[in-house]
Amino acid sequence: MTQAPFAVEVKILDPRIRDWGMPSYQTSGSAAIDLFACIDAPMEIVAQDAAVLIPSGLAFYMGDTACAALVMPRSGLGHKKGLVMGNTVGLIDADYTGQVFISAWNRNPVGAEPIRIEPGERIAQLMFVPVLRAALSEVEAFSDVTERGAGGFGSTGTGGAA
Template sequence: MTRGFEIVSKYADQGLNLPYRATKQAAGYDFEAATDFTLPSIWKLNFIKVLWQLRHGETATDADLDTAAKVLKPYLVPTGIKAYMNADEYLMIANRSSNPLKRNLVLPNGVGVIDADYYDNPKNEGEIFIQLLNFGIRDVHIKKGERLGQGLFMPFLAADNEAEVTTTRTGGFGSSGK
């Protein structure tokens, strides 16, 4: 087996679909939500208050900044899926074109990178989550089975003069460095 998808064990009996290509020439595999999920609008809580204060030269309190920062964080929407691939490949997670246009949803980092050694890591079995921010005015309710993003298998190249890397992944998000 060269590359593909599996359902992580905690979702084994949940009736999830493996990622799929919607048309025969589609490059990306559509990922669906594993559960119902509410993605809150960034315009909630003290975010508007802090923007107003900053715009008018006022000093925002630490409490207001902390509350606003909580709203501006991306949310990790579970897919229940893990991906296996060759050692010289990665899975790029990209936004669906309809997310920003119809639902005001974006991937905050533009794309996600799933390394080959993320598969079956001991922390979360390599489950892929899609990071999303909701720039809309209202919360977005995502239903189990709704398409969130797309994954594309990609090769990568290493530099000629790269020092030998001997570190082994031991966890999930952020486990390969700070």
């Protein structure tokens, strides 16, 4: 099922993006757009050092508090090179209209080669997602009982199908 695109305004803060190409969905089934490293010179991220903030050169106005955006690593960079998000996933709230920054971290072991980032390299991805805002209601007991109840970590086991 295809749905109409959700209109989001984008402000280009780094003019090089016009040369690199406006971030877009790379295939018809892509869930996110790629974000560029808007840096002035190549940089190296040392294994296990503190995460660094890399500007994306973009700001967004979603115009609807029922929307948010998630900044996530690109799968290949995380798996093959060890470049992941320093905050696991970055949350961009609908009312934030400043530049989006990418928190990048080299998860490789100490002593591994640094990860080199080039200006204009696609290093993260941005996914727009719906947001449900809950109206919390304090209760003494829940209105229904579930099969799982309070069973948490590992409560459903680890075995496969019998």
